[in-house]
Amino acid sequence: xxxxxxxxxxxxxxxxxxxxxxxxxxxxxxxxxxxxxxxxxxxxxxxxxxxxxxxxxxxxxxxxxxxxxxxxxxxxxxxxxxxxxxxxxxxxxxxxxxxxxxxxxxxxxxxxxxxxxxxxxxxxxxxxxxxxxxxxxxxxxxxxxxxxxxxxxxxxxxxxxxxxxxxxxxxx
Amino acid sequence: xxxxxxxxxxxxxxxxxxxxxxxxxxxxxxxxxxxxxxxxxxxxxxxxxxxxxxxxxxxxxxxxxxxxxxxxxxxxxxxxxxxxxxxxxxxxxxxxxxxxxxxxxxxxxxxxxxxxxxxxxxxxxxxxxxxxxxxxxxxxxxxxxxxxxxxxxxxxxxxxxxxxxxxxxxxxxxxxxxxxxxxxxxxxxxxxxxxxxxxxxxxxxxxxxxxxxxxxxxxxxxxxxxxxxxxxxxxxxxxxxxxxxxxxxxxxxxxxxxxxxxxxxxxxxxxxxxxxxxxxxxxxxxxxxxxxxxxxxxxxxxxxxxxxxxxxxxxxxxxxxxxxxxxxxxxxxxxxxxxxxxxxxxxxxxxxxxxxxxxxxxxxxxxxxxxxxxxxxxxxxxxxxxxxxxxxxxxxxxxxxxxxxxxxxxxxxxxxxxxxxxxxxxxxxxxxxxxxxxxxxxxxxxxxxxxxxxxxxxxxxxxxxxxxxxxxxxxxxxxxxxxxxxxxxxxxxxxxxxxxxxxxxxxxxxxxxxxxxxxxxxxxxxxxxxxxxxxxxxxxxxxxxxxxxxxxxxxxxxxxxxxxxxxxxxxxxxxxxxxxxxxxxxxxxxxxxxxxxxxxxxxxxxxxxxxxxxxxxxxxxxxxxxxxxxxxxxxxxxxxxxxxxxxxxxxxxxxxxxxxxxxxxxxxxxxxxxxxxxxxxxxxxxxxxxxxxxxxxxxxxxxxxxxxxxxxxxxxxxxxxxxxxxxxxxxxxxxxxxxxxxxxxxxxxxxxxxxxxxxxxxxxxxxxxxx
Numbered sequence: 001x002x003x004x005x006x007x008x009x010x011x012x013x014x015x016x017x018x019x020x021x022x023x024x025x026x027x028x029x030x031x032x033x034x035x036x037x038x039x040x041x042x043x044x045x046x047x048x049x050x051x052x053x054x055x056x057x058x059x060x061x062x063x064x065x066x067x068x069x070x071x072x073x074x075x076x077x078x079x080x081x082x083x084x085x086x087x088x089x090x091x092x093x094x095x096x097x098x099x100x101x102x103x104x105x106x107x108x109x110x111x112x113x114x115x116x117x118x119x120x121x122x123x124x125x126x127x128x129x130x131x132x133x134x135x136x137x138x139x140x141x142x143x144x145x146x147x148x149x150x151x152x153x154x155x156x157x158x159x160x161x162x163x164x165x166x167x168x169x170x171x172x
Numbered sequence: 173x174x175x176x177x178x179x180x181x182x183x184x185x186x187x188x189x190x191x192x193x194x195x196x197x198x199x200x201x202x203x204x205x206x207x208x209x210x211x212x213x214x215x216x217x218x219x220x221x222x223x224x225x226x227x228x229x230x231x232x233x234x235x236x237x238x239x240x241x242x243x244x245x246x247x248x249x250x251x252x253x254x255x256x257x258x259x260x261x262x263x264x265x266x267x268x269x270x271x272x273x274x275x276x277x278x279x280x281x282x283x284x285x286x287x288x289x290x291x292x293x294x295x296x297x298x299x300x301x302x303x304x305x306x307x308x309x310x311x312x313x314x315x316x317x318x319x320x321x322x323x324x325x326x327x328x329x330x331x332x333x334x335x336x337x338x339x340x341x342x343x344x345x346x347x348x349x350x351x352x353x354x355x356x357x358x359x360x361x362x363x364x365x366x367x368x369x370x371x372x373x374x375x376x377x378x379x380x381x382x383x384x385x386x387x388x389x390x391x392x393x394x395x396x397x398x399x400x401x402x403x404x405x406x407x408x409x410x411x412x413x414x415x416x417x418x419x420x421x422x423x424x425x426x427x428x429x430x431x432x433x434x435x436x437x438x439x440x441x442x443x444x445x446x447x448x449x450x451x452x453x454x455x456x457x458x459x460x461x462x463x464x465x466x467x468x469x470x471x472x473x474x475x476x477x478x479x480x481x482x483x484x485x486x487x488x489x490x491x492x493x494x495x496x497x498x499x500x501x502x503x504x505x506x507x508x509x510x511x512x513x514x515x516x517x518x519x520x521x522x523x524x525x526x527x528x529x530x531x532x533x534x535x536x537x538x539x540x541x542x543x544x545x546x547x548x549x550x551x552x553x554x555x556x557x558x559x560x561x562x563x564x565x566x567x568x569x570x571x572x573x574x575x576x577x578x579x580x581x582x583x584x585x586x587x588x589x590x591x592x593x594x595x596x597x598x599x600x601x602x603x604x605x606x607x608x609x610x611x612x613x614x615x616x617x618x619x620x621x622x623x624x625x626x627x628x629x630x631x632x633x634x635x636x637x638x639x640x641x642x643x644x645x646x647x648x649x650x651x652x653x654x655x656x657x658x659x660x661x662x663x664x665x666x667x668x669x670x671x672x673x674x675x676x677x678x679x680x681x682x683x684x685x686x687x688x689x690x691x692x693x694x695x696x697x698x699x700x701x702x703x704x705x706x707x708x709x710x711x712x713x714x715x716x717x718x719x720x721x722x723x724x725x726x727x728x729x730x731x732x733x734x735x736x737x738x739x740x741x742x743x744x745x746x747x748x749x750x751x752x753x754x755x756x757x758x759x760x761x762x763x764x765x766x767x768x769x770x771x772x773x774x775x776x777x778x779x780x781x782x783x784x785x786x787x788x789x790x791x792x793x794x795x796x797x798x799x800x801x802x803x804x805x806x807x808x809x810x811x812x813x814x815x816x817x818x819x820x821x822x823x824x825x826x827x828x829x830x831x832x833x834x835x836x837x838x839x840x841x842x843x844x845x846x847x848x849x850x851x852x853x854x855x856x857x858x859x860x861x862x863x864x865x866x867x868x869x870x871x872x873x874x875x876x877x878x879x880x881x882x883x884x885x886x887x888x889x890x891x892x893x894x895x896x897x898x899x900x901x902x903x904x905x906x907x908x909x910x911x912x913x914x915x916x917x918x919x920x921x922x923x924x925x926x927x928x929x930x931x932x933x934x935x936x937x938x939x940x941x942x943x
Contacts, residue, residue: 016315057871058473059870110218111217115221115225116676119392120440121224149877151875153388156841157878158841
């Protein structure tokens with residue numbers, strides 16, 4: 001539907017307020033100048049050209065935009081860039097090592113075919129990464145609860161669960 | 173190479189068309205039951221898995237070109253209106269805004285697939301596009317949209333399909349004399365005499381069943397990024413059909429087809445909704461062409477859900493008649509389809525009605541109603557999912573009326589031949605699917621199990637088991653072309669113009685090529701998704717990609733292999749047919765002697781590349797190829813809350829040879845989960861007073877999450893269907909979704925002890941049924 005008016009049509013066009021933000025993304029320090037209303041998702045994609053986090057719904061329903069802030073999974077479409085001043089952010093581009101070796105979560109997703117179109121996959125992988133960081137041996141129910149904020153319209157869920165079980169050390 | 177032109181027939185989603193096939197050379201013989209295959213048939217992780225888990229896969233949304241503008245649309249808030257004035261002056265003056273396109277400056281953009289201006293004067297649904305803002309940033313584009321001043325003349329509207337078909341109803345499109353899809357509707361199919369069949373019936377059942385409009389919600393919305401360099405218009409499109417994009421964009425912009433290049437490497441799902449460029453692709457191309465700057469226009473989730481398609485809603489009335497012993501004497505189906513304002517066709521709701529059960533007297537009546545709602549689009553077995561759900565629940569009601577086991581009733585009326593076209597099926601394993609599925613779900617003891625089931629703390633839990641059948645085409649067809657290139661180091665590139673929409677096409681085509689070439693899988697790379705370098709490939713839909721493209725790739729690989737062995741034969745002074753390629757090495761067929769790698773010979777040719785072409789041959793004539801299958805569902809219903817939980821699905825489908833059991837099972841699971849969503853939760857809600865969609869987002873429109881997933885038991889029949897094509901493989905995209913809602917609905921009816929009246933089976937519908 002039409003975009004909700006963000007300002008009265010009678011108001012004079014003015015330049016939106018900007019601010020400088022320091023973000024450490026995948027271990028690299030960045031200083032960017034952004035509109036204060038810019039989301040972390042837009043800052044990553046448009047300012048830093050890291051397109052691994054995906055826009056899916058724009059309102060925190062689907063999880064395609066999931067990134068890690070200090071290891072915690074967050075929806076970057078609901079997070080303002082200016083709220084991340086000085087924080088350490090991990091995107092999917094930073095998950096594998098610099099020599100290209102995949103993170104175990106990534107390898108498990110490939111081996112178990114825990115993806116189809118792959119558009120939600122960066123968010124799924126990072127949500128799983130955050131879960132395993134705080135709980136290395138989650139039960140099936142804990143995996144399902146932790147992953148329930150990431151939608152997959154292709155329905156790769158059984159394979160995502162299988163990948164999670166393998167990573168948690170459950171027999172397949 | 174002499175060229176032959178053969179006439180064949182192609183079935184696409186229930187519609188049969190005549191097709192001319194140009195053949196250069198011959199396809200290799202079919203891989204039959206006894207074919208010894210090393211790579212085809214083995215569970216194989218995706219060859220592009222790495223890109224998809226690292227963020228390296230570039231989707232249309234991820235294309236970022238220097239100077240690229242971002243687009244946002246202003247859409248009509250009215251269910252039916254005429255746009256009389258657009259004042260964009262304030263928006264145009266806002267920071268970062270480069271252009272505002274609308275009816276009064278861009279009315280010349282015609283959508284060739286609808287033969288209608290994209291910026292039409294008449295806006296026949298809430299969400300029809302009024303203006304497109306092109307700006308430097310997303311925020312600026314959104315701000316400017318809100319500053320575009322539009323004057324509308326509102327018009328009377330109708331959103332209820334049955335009301336729309338009444339003579340006094342407001343006209344959905346004011347230049348049409350009625351709201352019927354077209355003058356050919358209602359459309360009736362008839363064989364035998366249904367009224368006589370009803371009269372001679374000893375037991376009859378009448379059932380009304382409604383199915384909702386369900387939105388696709390592909391995770392990547394519709395959209396495109398386009399660039400005009402003064403010579404070529406390049407469009408990156410989230411599409412299932414790059415050649416359709418090229419055709420439509422060229423026509424819309426008045427360009428030759430060789431001036432348009434359509435590219436789609438990775439896409440975030442389509443499920444049938446992404447054929448052709450969509451209005452968003454036409455707009456991106458038009459704006460890029462006009463402004464001389466790259467333009468990206470990706471729909472917002474809300475715009476996606478009102479303007480980019482959905483599964484059309486149906487109201488179906490079934491009448492079934494049978495003799496006491498269960499023999500069907502009549503089947504009648506009347507379907508009112510709510511097709512939205514801009515429909516061009518009617519979904520195949522009657523496909524299974526005509527052929528699933530043996531019956532001499534069958535009548536189907538399709539009534540297509542235009543309404544002031546957004547356009548529908550194909551959605552994974554369009555019509556067939558809805559038709560099967562309604563028919564299979566009616567069949568269960570007939571079984572109850574007869575006091576017969578529902579499965580026994582189905583077997584009593586088992587159709588051995590394709591009745592509509594009066595010819596045999598190439599193969600029908602449905603009886604076997606019924607038997608296997610019944611065994612695994614515990615069909616024989618389902619009533620006893622239901623009685624024994626623990627009823628929970630409040631005594632309100634009930635268990636039910638139900639099933640439904642599936643039929644679909646899925647054998648693909650021509651035209652589909654591919655090229656195989658052997659490079660000097662003995663590796664191969666397979667060039668196609670197909671699309672991998674998430675099903676694993678790239679992987680199965682690599683498996684097929686590696687198998688045929690005698691190379692390891694790692695030595696084969698598959699290119700797709702580019703009209704400039706690819707060869708013509710059909711749209712990826714209708715479960716036909718593998719069955720169309722696979723044989724073309726196989727033939728190209730077979731020809732390249734033949735040529736390569738010819739060359740090696742010359743180099744070693746041996747007849748080519750004494751040689752073979754195995755795992756990348758040249759081998760003497762008789763002695764088994766290893767003679768070095770293929771690359772060690774090809775590299776002697778100073779850069780020469782062996783190239784060969786392949787194409788999909790004609791389809792088998794006088795026989796109908798079908799995927800047949802059955803699914804069984806076990807559910808738990810809470811009579812207190814109306815909550816339905818699906819505990820288990822058993823899926824038995826005949827999709828011919830299975831090229832990759834790993835990605836095949838993913839497809840089956842995905843189809844089941846989408847079908848579960850359609851059965852239990854997915855439903856567009858329209859405010860009848862205003863004609864607006866109230867849940868065009870992922871907040872209020874619910875799709876399944878990982879916690880909704882039942883145990884899924886997939887039985888692979890995995891037998892080549894030698895009539896289908898040279899692989900013996902059929903598609904698996906649509907079959908698994910088709911029977912899922914019907915099986916769940918029948919299981920719910922079993923659990924609550926009364927018939928269900930439609931989908932989705934939300935708690936409020938269940939509680940209504942229990943009143």
